[in-house]
Amino acid sequence: xxxxxxxxxxxxxxxxxxxxxxxxxxxxxxxxxxxxxxxxxxxxxxxxxxxxxxxxxxxxxxxxxxxxxxxxxxxxxxxxxxxxxx
Amino acid sequence: xxxxxxxxxxxxxxxxxxxxxxxxxxxxxxxxxxxxxxxxxxxxxxxxxxxxxxxxxxxxxxxxxxxxxxxxxxxxxxxxxxxxxxxxxxxxxxxxxxxxxxxxxxxxxxxxxxxxxxxxxxxxxxxxxxxxxxxxxxxxxxxxxxxxxxxxxxxxxxxxxxxxxxxxxxxxxxxxxxxxxxxxxxxxxxxxxxxxxxxxxxxxxxxxxxxxxxxxxxxxxxxxxxxxxxxxxxxxxxxxx
Numbered sequence: 274x275x276x277x278x279x280x281x282x283x284x285x286x287x288x289x290x291x292x293x294x295x296x297x298x299x300x301x302x303x304x305x306x307x308x309x310x311x312x313x314x315x316x317x318x319x320x321x322x323x324x325x326x327x328x329x330x331x332x333x334x335x336x337x338x339x340x341x342x343x344x345x346x347x348x349x350x351x352x353x354x355x356x357x358x359x
Numbered sequence: 360x361x362x363x364x365x366x367x368x369x370x371x372x373x374x375x376x377x378x379x380x381x382x383x384x385x386x387x388x389x390x391x392x393x394x395x396x397x398x399x400x401x402x403x404x405x406x407x408x409x410x411x412x413x414x415x416x417x418x419x420x421x422x423x424x425x426x427x428x429x430x431x432x433x434x435x436x437x438x439x440x441x442x443x444x445x446x447x448x449x450x451x452x453x454x455x456x457x458x459x460x461x462x463x464x465x466x467x468x469x470x471x472x473x474x475x476x477x478x479x480x481x482x483x484x485x486x487x488x489x490x491x492x493x494x495x496x497x498x499x500x501x502x503x504x505x506x507x508x509x510x511x512x513x514x515x516x517x518x519x520x521x522x523x524x525x526x527x528x529x530x531x532x533x534x535x536x537x538x539x540x541x542x543x544x545x546x547x548x549x550x551x552x553x554x555x556x557x558x559x560x561x562x563x564x565x566x567x568x569x570x571x572x573x574x575x576x577x578x579x580x581x582x583x584x585x586x587x588x589x590x591x592x593x594x595x596x597x598x599x600x
Contacts, residue, residue, distance in 0.1 A: 287517045302385065332585040339525035346525075346532065 278353050284323030288348040301334040367465050381465040387463060388450045430595035444472065445587045450578025452527050456571065461527050469523040473516035476590045485598040519589055526582045530574025538567050
């Protein structure tokens, strides 16, 4: 196996492993949305405020998932390790 | 396959300045927004009798209310900036629906916008606390927490830039990968038809459009809203301190 093939294969596995981080935001966002629905059901007149705050919170929770996604993208399409092979 | 994760193409070069697709899309969006503004604000009346004035008033009122609620009456001057940010982010993502490359699928665009937010945050922090107070605020509550404060200060614009870029570029990559996979699948199922020069795969019709509605329309609008919302919340919080 050539060096390049090894690095490319490992990078593909790394990209897949990086996306495991998607679990976290998934759980977090589901919890946040569930709690928002609970509070809207309890106080329907606060729907606007609840939804707005939820969107910001969900965006925050999503950050970690997006970071891992950017790492996966870099590994797949702009691999820094291939250049190191020289 | 090779062009799925590729960056924006270079359209032309002026000397050493490289003009990429993103810049051209930016010009296009500026032109569209300018024409839209001219068209929507033509012949304004006190009591609107045209639909387009109602639409213009709805958008302006939406942005004004949002700014008032999140930044307070004192910072209402930011409402044109937020409105411009919102409309360019929405159009920058939606432009991919007509087959062009999204403007916000380029980290340079989102990083520039996030840098603007960072400058505004720093400006308002210095204005509120004075320059010495601003520097001191990094060593609060105890001195050894300084590196953590510095990192969290820089993490705000970085996370904003990566969030918008990651969502739009991710949608583009996933749509591209699915399109390629559907092509392979329809060839395996003998659903690939070729008539001389012209060929199409049966599975590639319709299915990517559903994904495009989610990634381009829904996700693009939500992320644009979140980007401007985070700008408002961060700048508003900096001004209050």
